[in-house]
Amino acid sequence: MNLKQIANSIWAIACLIGAMMFLPDVGQAQDAKVKAAMELLESTTNKLGPPKIEGTEAVGGKAAPAIYFGSTKMNNNFEVVDDVVKQAQGTATIFVKSGDEYIRVATNVKKDDGSRAIGTVLDPKGKAIESIRKGEAFYGEVDILGKPYITGYKPIRDSSKNVIGIYYVGYLK
Template sequence: MSTKQTIAGVLMAGSFIAAGMLLPSVGHAQDAKVKTAMELLKSKADKLGAPKTEGTDMVAGKQVPVIYFGSTKMNNNFNLVDEVVKQAGGTATIFVKSGDDYVRVATNVKKDDGSRAIGTILDPKGKAIASIKKNEAFYGDVDILGKPYITGYEPIHDASKKIIGIYYVGYMK
């Protein structure tokens, strides 16, 4: 092996090692971004008041429970999720528990046609729902309506500590 080949080999190996060391920090930066956006969503919701469900309402043709923060109705109300995205980027959603499903009632996640994905449900077989059912947060990669996102999901509890919905934030990968 010539000296040039040896130097090239060492440089190439060093590049792979450096890339491997940098990639996890990119992942950590994304995780930090998701956690920051989640804290923003939860703090803005907290300022509106305690979460509760009361009555039912139509969301994209589906009859679902109405979720409130204080006296502010979230169903078909995009102010909170849009405010979070204006400050933190990405996407945000409020889900309401409807039977065994969690339905998007306020979101800026878009369907392929560009419309808001309200009325769609959280993947009942996905990783996020498994954590929520155990009353745990989920942070990680998921597909949303066929597109890859780095995400955070946290349960929304009412005054009796029952899960009534889910906070979501995420960034398309």
């Protein structure tokens, strides 16, 4: 190899390393997408009014507390989650706290049969629930109904700052 070839090889390697340093990887891009979708879900619900629990309503055959944003009930109401997905793709869910469980009351996450996964619960042994129990958001990869997703979960708090539900957004990995 002559000196010119060596110099060209070094230059090509330097360019490749430089490109790798300045281009975000797929994981970072997905994380940014998740955070943007989460902001969209939160801002959409905040426009409706403050969150609260009032009464109960069955979802997917399971009794659940009824979660509202302002006067808009979320149980079995898919308008908000579907609107978020129209704008940001992926999936979105509103969970309500019921005892120690968090129940999907508004979602476009699908079960294997293609139906909405309403009435199903957040994995009580999963990574996300650990953060939620501490009152913190969780961002990362989790398994949802047997499929890997890049996700975000954030507590929904009522006017007394009690956690009454969870915002969720995610993208199939």
